[in-house]
Amino acid sequence: MQTFDTAIHAAAADIRLSGVTKAYDAQSVVIPPMDVEFRPGEFTVVLGPSGCGKSTLLQMIAGLERVSGGKIIIGGKEVQDLEPKHRGCAMVFQNYALYPHMTVAENMGYSLRIAGVPKLERGERVAAVARMLGLSDYLSRKPSQLSGGQRQRVAIGRAIIREPGVLLFDEPLSNLDAQLRHDMRVELSELHRRIGATSVFVTHDQVEAMTLADRVLILNKGRIEQFDAPKVIYRSPASVFVAKFIGAPPMNILDVTGDGSALRFADGQLAADYPGSGPFQLGIRPEDILLDRQGLVQCEVRYREDLGSHQIIETQLAGQKLRISTAFGGEETGANLSLSLPRERLHLFDSQTGRVIPGAFASH
Template structure:
């Protein structure tokens, strides 16, 4: 561990949003929100465009004023403090580097403004440059760097201040696919080394699932779910989460309970159940079991098309007037038939309320 790491570990602070809201006139962007980002964790704020992700980030950083509530970083209320007083450092989507300055000067600029001596600036920048693989580029200017290198300079400029909180606002969206992957790996390794509390905004579920200790999923400014990637994937709290996470997303089917089973519109029984009324049932494409022609009959659906993606195949089928997607693993023999027979493992089914869209837990019994 290098000289800068212990200081950043010590500086890590939790972030509490207590009844925080943001409005623009009559437009309510974020209703009252209560959430806590734990010290030292990597939290990803995930959601579609316009859900309030960047607004939330900017309120934490102090670039937007809250309309109501409190923001507490560590043991200090910060909602009325200027950005420079909050102990946060932010990395933007567009890097925001000074084009006329060298890499060294870009990284050292905030230290110079803060009154650090030339020797102190030199020592800190050298440590950060080594950490980020930028030692050989300190004399270059941003225009002489690749997109990934410029992003690392922006990160270096942020962490050189030893902040209590690191904020990333969609920092990888300008990179191509391979560079996004490589930079994700670098960010994950960097977080393990310095341990600063990190909040990362994205609309990309792959970034969220691979980087996060915890994911906060937003929908129209409301918290849909807050948990670990595994919790969110395997136990979605709502239909919105179930459909937003996963590629392809979870299948959501309309069913009716008659007291003996939950049935599709065509009468096929999905699972034994004592429930009565209308519900939605969810099942992940990879959890569906395709039956061979010699096994006992299961659910049946009309095949519409197949997609071979190399690592796996996706079968799209018409099931009781709804589209069902089935993922078959690499090497599996998916029957080349127009009509498929398959089953849903009862322990992998998810039940949702039709009115609220929220998950209903413990209502499905094992099928015998």
């Protein structure tokens, strides 16, 4: 009998998109020409708001949507004209897509039965996957007799039993409650380490992205805003869009004006020394702002949330909203606060393009 580890272990394949585009007509371009590579064995999360093209991208890789142009190369082989079953991918859907009249064992083993895998081998592989996903006691049950988390594990089991080189996940946790989402994130992370397939996971949930991904690809209107490790994206956002999309609460983005030697807020307060002139956008994370009685920046408290471990203080600075995350107590509504904005924690963005200005506050 095959052992657990040898029964389920994928040969990871790289995925390359070269000039891939998707358009329904000249006015409906969902994905402008895109060039991107997903490394073998990597867990990539595609993150973005609703309508940004992330599910369309996944479905083009899977073969459920035809590309309008360009090439999709999986494991060194062009696949954009191949049927889904010939691409070496397996997909897990948001709605589970289980056969209600089949048992758990029959659902997981269905693709093997269609492929002509002998019954004995099929049973061994179903048993191995069931042990892996904690489903051994549920093999004779129908989907209607399972919880949401158990049904999602069956859907994952049905995908990995084929031993694919590529696993595709289309918002698989969005129908689960908060605790189950957390538990499934842990299970998916462990699953990825054990089977080694190249995984592409689509979500609009930044917590899933930051906790699961080796790298996060952030999409905005079908275009790649940034593609990097979660910590890099959080600490060094490439654009205002990324800065505001990642983080809870998100990065503060404030309008400032450069006079050739310094950046100032609309009320004349000094934000930071900087040699540029003209309008800019200044970014700083709420947790990087210091409550400092000697601080040079003055603002007014508008609202405060006490979250136990820390507080979120919403203030008004030169007519703009500024959020502060701190473990220390803040003043009551209407009080004035003095702040320091550490230079090494500031980010400067071009006011026209929204892109970061690299090295704007680098030490000299």
